[in-house]
Amino acid sequence: MNSTYLLIAILFPIVFSGLIPLLCRKRQKNIYIVVGIISVITSIITWVLILTCKEDTLTILTLTDKLVWELRFDGLGKLFAGIIATLWPITILYASEYMKHEERQLQFFTFFTITYGITLGIAMSANFFTMYTFYELLTLSTVPLVMQPMTHKALRATRMYLVYSIGGAALGFATMMYVLTLSNGDFVLGGILNNLTTSNDNAMLIFYVVGFFGFGVKSAMFPVHKWLPKASVAPTPVTALLHAVAVVKSGAFAIIRLTFYTFGTTLLYGTWAQTVVMILSIITILYGSSVALKEQHLKRRLAYSTVANISYILLGVSMMTNEGLIGALLHMIFHAEIKILAFFVAGAILHTNKREYTWELNGIGKKMPITFACFVVASLALTGIPPFSGFVSKWYLLTAAANSHNVLAYIGAVALLISALLTAIYMLTVVTKAYFPDKNAIQDLDNVKEADIKMLIPMCILALGVLFTGVFATQIVESVMSVVYAIGG
Numbered sequence: 001m002n003s004t005y006l007l008i009a010i011l012f013p014i015v016f017s018g019l020i021p022l023l024c025r026k027r028q029k030n031i032y033i034v035v036g037i038i039s040v041i042t043s044i045i046t047w048v049l050i051l052t053c054k055e056d057t058l059t060i061l062t063l064t065d066k067l068v069w070e071l072r073f074d075g076l077g078k079l080f081a082g083i084i085a086t087l088w089p090i091t092i093l094y095a096s097e098y099m100k101h102e103e104r105q106l107q108f109f110t111f112f113t114i115t116y117g118i119t120l121g122i123a124m125s126a127n128f129f130t131m132y133t134f135y136e137l138l139t140l141s142t143v144p145l146v147m148q149p150m151t152h153k154a155l156r157a158t159r160m161y162l163v164y165s166i167g168g169a170a171l172g173f174a175t176m177m178y179v180l181t182l183s184n185g186d187f188v189l190g191g192i193l194n195n196l197t198t199s200n201d202n203a204m205l206i207f208y209v210v211g212f213f214g215f216g217v218k219s220a221m222f223p224v225h226k227w228l229p230k231a232s233v234a235p236t237p238v239t240a241l242l243h244a245v246a247v248v249k250s251g252a253f254a255i256i257r258l259t260f261y262t263f264g265t266t267l268l269y270g271t272w273a274q275t276v277v278m279i280l281s282i283i284t285i286l287y288g289s290s291v292a293l294k295e296q297h298l299k300r301r302l303a304y305s306t307v308a309n310i311s312y313i314l315l316g317v318s319m320m321t322n323e324g325l326i327g328a329l330l331h332m333i334f335h336a337e338i339k340i341l342a343f344f345v346a347g348a349i350l351h352t353n354k355r356e357y358t359w360e361l362n363g364i365g366k367k368m369p370i371t372f373a374c375f376v377v378a379s380l381a382l383t384g385i386p387p388f389s390g391f392v393s394k395w396y397l398l399t400a401a402a403n404s405h406n407v408l409a410y411i412g413a414v415a416l417l418i419s420a421l422l423t424a425i426y427m428l429t430v431v432t433k434a435y436f437p438d439k440n441a442i443q444d445l446d447n448v449k450e451a452d453i454k455m456l457i458p459m460c461i462l463a464l465g466v467l468f469t470g471v472f473a474t475q476i477v478e479s480v481m482s483v484v485y486a487i488g489g
Contacts, residue, residue, distance in 0.1 A: 003056040006071040006124050009045045013038055014117035020110045032096035035109045039092045042116060046085035050078045057126050066180045069133065072126035075483035079329060080253050081123040083336050087245050088116050090458045094344055095237035097454035098351050102235065108148050115141040119246045122253060128176050128185035128262060131254060138250060139165040145238040146231050157230040164217050164227040171214025178207040179262055187257055189486060191264020205273035208263050212277050215258060218251030219314060220307045222284040229303040236347025239299060243306040244340035249332060252313045265320040278318040278408045284311035285415045289422040296358050298346045301426060305382065308419055309335050315412045316397050319404050322484050327397035329480045334389035334469065341462040342378040345371055348451035348459065358430055365434030367448040370456050372434050377463040379427035381470070384420050389470035394420065
């Protein structure tokens with residue numbers, strides 16, 4: 001298929017989001033139909049492109065010889081776009097129930113749909129300049145989503161999100177300008193800067209770390225992670241996509257582009273720059289898991305879990321080996337489905353029964369059997385228990401660390417095991433409370449009820465997906481390997 005269709009996939013949700021206020025202002029029930037149709041059509045277009053589009057480059061606009069907006073759909077972009085296109089319509093179905101009594105629904109679904117197109121733009125970018133443009137547009141489109149409740153907490157969280165994002169953008173911009181002084185910024189297999197002869201290799205390493213840290217803001221890397229738990233005040237459909245797909249995964253995706261497509265591992269491997277980013281990743285894994293353990297607010301607990309799990313991906317990337325990247329990409333896929341399921345459960349409990357702290361879940365499992373069955377699946381998968389999908393990605397990450405012949409990678413493997421233990425504690429204690437309540441605790445379960453069918457269907461689909469992709473992971477692993485070994489040559 002011609003690469004021109006890439007622009008259609010990106011623009012379709014952005015342009016047609018304008019229909020939402022026009023068609024739904026007087027009849028808000030139409031919102032879910034219109035948004036659902038836009039989302040499904042976009043996903044169909046994207047999946048057709050994934051299966052048929054060749055790696056041709058589409059030039060949209062040329063500002064200078066180095067500032068060019070170009071699109072190209074390579075294996076890495078297809079992998080990321082596949083995650084987006086699969087999970088977005090499922091989230092729309094969930095949101096149709098969750099948001100039906102909320103205010104400012106027109107604003108919410110308009111920006112929610114725009115964000116879909118922008119995230120696809122990140123996946124389909126052919127060069128650093130194009131990716132950076134979409135990356136910053138992503139901040140603008142998600143700010144109204146974070147501030148949706150318009151409460152004091154939501155506004156404070158939005159300000160923090162903006163401050164952190166602007167700071168990260170500045171660092172990313174500095175790295176982009178440095179790259180563009182040396183090259184045209186195209187994403188090239190193995191890194192466009194890899195074969196450049198320069199008298200100042202140390203400058204390259206400095207700007208790599210600067211860029212890693214800048215894009216690490218959206219990946220919620222320590223110590224620039226605080227915006228993510230604060231953003232949990234947003235509606236659950238937003239937090240689910242922030243934590244599972246759109247924002248944090250875009251940060252991780254940008255770091256993969258930076259490492260393997262821009263600077264290249266030949267330049268970076270064994271340097272102080274690799275040491276710095278590996279240490280930051282390990283610290284974030286341990287920090288996020290430790291704080292999640294003591295956090296009693298369920299959505300914030302899941303947020304700190306995201307802080308740790310995204311750094312699983314960054315640890316795999318920072319190993320700078322094919323095996324490490326395979327583990328990183330597998331975790332990018334599997335964590336997305338697991339974490340969005342966990343947030344859907346937390347949102348269902350909050351939306352249906354107005355409970356948001358772990359101590360309020362005492363005995364609630366028997367009243368919400370389907371919801372908590374899904375939470376059990378998410379908990380076991382996030383811990384890394386076979387045969388769920390989380391086990392597969394963690395196994396590949398541990399194997400990569402063991403085979404890396406790098407002391408820091410060995411320490412990273414230990415961090416992964418400690419994190420898995422902490423994950424089991426902070427996830428399964430919720431399950432234990434729900435099914436085996438403390439007899440001495442005050443239980444008020446008379447008004448507790450199961451979630452609505454529109455919320456249960458997405459959760460059940462995702463729970464089955466977590467099990468299915470774990471049992472039948474071979475095809476996914478082979479697809480990821482084909483992408484990685486193309487990168488590594």
